[in-house]
Amino acid sequence: MTHRKEPIIEIGQEPRKNVAIGFWRSVFRDGTPAHEAVLRLIPAGKAIYLLPIILFFFSLFFGRYVMDPVETFRILTVGTANAFLDGASSLLSTVSGHQVLLPSFEQTWEASKQTVVFRIRLPRVIAAMLVGGGLSIAGASFQGLFKNPLVSPDILGVSAGAGFGAAVGILLSGNPMVIQISAFFFGILAVAVAYGIGHTVGKSSTLVLVLGGIIVGSLFSAFISLTKYVADPYDTLPAIVFWLMGSLSAVSNADITAVAPPILLGSICLFLIRWRINLLAVGEEEARALGVDTKRMTIVLVIASTIVTASAVCISGIIGWVGLVVPHIGRMLVGPDFRKLIPVSAVLGASFLLVVDDIARTLTAAEIPLGILTALIGAPFFAYLLTRKKVGWIS
Amino acid sequence: MILNVNNASFSYDGITKQFEDVSLSLRQGEILSLLGRNGTGKSTLIKCILNILRLQGGTVEIGGRRVDDMRTEEIAQQVGYVPQAHRAVFPFTALDFVLMGRAPHIATFAVPKEEDYEKAEAAFARIGITPLREKCISEMSGGESQMVMIARALAQEPSLLILDEPTSHLDIGNQTKTMATIDRLAADGIAILMCTHFPDHAFLVSHTVAILEKGRLIAQGRAEDVITKENLREAYGVDICVHYIEEAGRTVCIPISPCGCRGREATTPANRHGAMIASPLAEGETNGFR
Numbered sequence: 001m002t003h004r005k006e007p008i009i010e011i012g013q014e015p016r017k018n019v020a021i022g023f024w025r026s027v028f029r030d031g032t033p034a035h036e037a038v039l040r041l042i043p044a045g046k047a048i049y050l051l052p053i054i055l056f057f058f059s060l061f062f063g064r065y066v067m068d069p070v071e072t073f074r075i076l077t078v079g080t081a082n083a084f085l086d087g088a089s090s091l092l093s094t095v096s097g098h099q100v101l102l103p104s105f106e107q108t109w110e111a112s113k114q115t116v117v118f119r120i121r122l123p124r125v126i127a128a129m130l131v132g133g134g135l136s137i138a139g140a141s142f143q144g145l146f147k148n149p150l151v152s153p154d155i156l157g158v159s160a161g162a163g164f165g166a167a168v169g170i171l172l173s174g175n176p177m178v179i180q181i182s183a184f185f186f187g188i189l190a191v192a193v194a195y196g197i198g199h200t201v202g203k204s205s206t207l208v209l210v211l212g213g214i215i216v217g218s219l220f221s222a223f224i225s226l227t228k229y230v231a232d233p234y235d236t237l238p239a240i241v242f243w244l245m246g247s248l249s250a251v252s253n254a255d256i257t258a259v260a261p262p263i264l265l266g267s268i269c270l271f272l273i274r275w276r277i278n279l280l281a282v283g284e285e286e287a288r289a290l291g292v293d294t295k296r297m298t299i300v301l302v303i304a305s306t307i308v309t310a311s312a313v314c315i316s317g318i319i320g321w322v323g324l325v326v327p328h329i330g331r332m333l334v335g336p337d338f339r340k341l342i343p344v345s346a347v348l349g350a351s352f353l354l355v356v357d358d359i360a361r362t363l364t365a366a367e368i369p370l371g372i373l374t375a376l377i378g379a380p381f382f383a384y385l386l387t388r389k390k391v392g393w394i395s
Numbered sequence: 396m397i398l399n400v401n402n403a404s405f406s407y408d409g410i411t412k413q414f415e416d417v418s419l420s421l422r423q424g425e426i427l428s429l430l431g432r433n434g435t436g437k438s439t440l441i442k443c444i445l446n447i448l449r450l451q452g453g454t455v456e457i458g459g460r461r462v463d464d465m466r467t468e469e470i471a472q473q474v475g476y477v478p479q480a481h482r483a484v485f486p487f488t489a490l491d492f493v494l495m496g497r498a499p500h501i502a503t504f505a506v507p508k509e510e511d512y513e514k515a516e517a518a519f520a521r522i523g524i525t526p527l528r529e530k531c532i533s534e535m536s537g538g539e540s541q542m543v544m545i546a547r548a549l550a551q552e553p554s555l556l557i558l559d560e561p562t563s564h565l566d567i568g569n570q571t572k573t574m575a576t577i578d579r580l581a582a583d584g585i586a587i588l589m590c591t592h593f594p595d596h597a598f599l600v601s602h603t604v605a606i607l608e609k610g611r612l613i614a615q616g617r618a619e620d621v622i623t624k625e626n627l628r629e630a631y632g633v634d635i636c637v638h639y640i641e642e643a644g645r646t647v648c649i650p651i652s653p654c655g656c657r658g659r660e661a662t663t664p665a666n667r668h669g670a671m672i673a674s675p676l677a678e679g680e681t682n683g684f685r
Contacts, residue, residue, distance in 0.1 A: 147484045272504040288447050291471025291499030336485035
């Protein structure tokens with residue numbers, strides 16, 4: 001028996017050894033720098049999903065007022081649990097008609113810290129993730145639809161429209177609610193007009209759609225200039241200018257509850273059609289021949305992306321670069337297949353804007369507008385990506 | 396009959412007809428080659444058969460149903476289409492690309508399943524290009540990407556395969572290999588309609604040939620009957636001889652002293668004393684390019 005066993009084990013071990021050697025050889029391919037070899041070991045496509053979770057906790061305790069990480073975690077979990085218990089007690093009270101008091105956890109920290117976590121940082125952190133993730137998904141989808149990797153989510157004029165809407169809101173009332181609603185409405189309107197132009201001129205060609213977007217975009221840019229021109233230089237003009245540079249400093253919990261549903265809904269819609277975006281990305285005629293109703297698909301994609309972008313822009317102001325650069329980074333990590341690119345763009349975008357927003361609120365005593373930072377970080381980073389030649393669409 | 400085109404006519408602007416009164420039909424396992432000069436409406440006809448463009452008159456029937464009554468994915472379940480060339484923007488791998496051929500069999504919100512991967516792999520194996528699976532289409536040669544596009548069309552599991560000039564970007568070796576592939580697919584029972592600029596290729600594989608000229612079919616039938624000197628002159632505006640070459644074992648079409656090109660024969664011993672050859676088109680005639 002022992003006689004027989006030995007050769008079997010040997011045979012079994014032989015190829016395993018080879019596989020291990022082959023694996024290491026593939027990792028340390030001749031001439032690759034060490035850091036790239038290490039990077040290749042990490043399954044980037046999966047590890048990336050942990051990034052926003054880590055950054056989420058980091059952003060809660062980090063700031064100009066740095067808190068103890070453990071205590072922050074306790075505040076977050078216990079505080080959330082208490083909030084749920086409170087909600088449950090009041091619900092039970094109204095249902096039963098009696099005063100019901102569920103027990104709640106003891107609060108061992110100062111009320112000011114609770115305020116910092118729940119009223120100041122949490123809404124901001126969630127907003128950064130929603131806006132960053134949403135803009136990136138919309139950008140990736142538009143790049144597929146227009147078969148052009150240089151497209152950003154505002155190609156159809158949504159940002160210019162929203163900017164004008166916000167400027168009008170600032171001029172007329174100054175109420176944040178009015179500004180947001182006006183920004184959202186004009187953002188959607190701009191895209192609707194661009195789509196209308198594309199539709200009447202060129203049936204369903206995406207090229208004409210882009211031209212429609214350019215027309216509408218410059219039209220609304222002119223309108224924005226007009227509102228700036230007539231604005232009060234000491235009061236409303238700076239408000240308009242700051243809004244156009246983008247910021248998350250004024251985001252409240254109410255804002256989050258208002259924009260989270262449309263952003264999530266639009267993103268889920270884009271996530272569901274993610275594989276079909278591949279087909280749109282190889283060309284309209286080929287997609288038709290492969291059985292895709294390109295017209296309907298285009299409408300669905302444009303509506304979903306526009307709702308996401310308009311909702312994001314109306315709480316954050318105009319934030320460039322995210323929707324353009326993040327899908328590129330995603331493509332370098334997981335390739336052009338939209339099945340993976342859409343979710344990866346979402347987590348990368350959320351992480352990217354979270355980091356940028358952390359910098360915006362901590363670097364100096366005054367807030368730095370987000371639009372400036374995303375361009376300052378995004379543009380050089382994009383240049384660096386281009387020099388690395390791993391970008392498949394440059395030949 | 397898998398494909399039936401009856402008196403089809405189409406025009407982009409409603410005035411000039413791209414083609415009219417075109418009638419074709421194709422049976423299982425049959426290959427029809429469509430010949431004709433550039434711009435004569437071959438590609439337009441293909442788009443009409445695929446219902447990407449709508450006919451002004453006449454009908455197209457696939458598997459007995461009119462295409463304008465069929466939904467896009469129903470057509471794609473029956474008809475595979477191989478375009479002239481793919482302009483790759485995003486560097487999809489060949490596997491991702493061929494997987495797209497499964498689209499008509501996959502619901503709108505779904506992604507490819509195990510079964511779809513198996514069918515895609517089968518399409519690779521059928522064409523014999525399995526080693527290309529992981530290669531990016533943007534890095535492929537013309538011949539490779541042509542094969543991948545045929546594989547994508549096969550992944551649709553079509554009963555009719557339409558190829559738009561499948562050999563026009565390929566070198567002479569790949570042209571022959573593509574023709575052999577097409578012939579093999581027809582032997583498996585797929586009906587094939589292909590546009591081509593090489594009348595030779597029609598002799599290699601076709602069961603029937605149709606010549607489109609000025610929007611009308613000027614000839615249609617067996618290759619030997621249709622591809623004649625007269626028909627080719629009418630179709631292409633140059634003199635072309637049709638010869639059986641013993642050594643090659645097939646019939647080929649060769650343009651006769653094309654458009655006054657001096658060529659090498661000007662220096663062959665027989666012509667040397669004649670200096671310039673007396674070509675029928677030599678004296679500044681340009682109608683060879685009309």
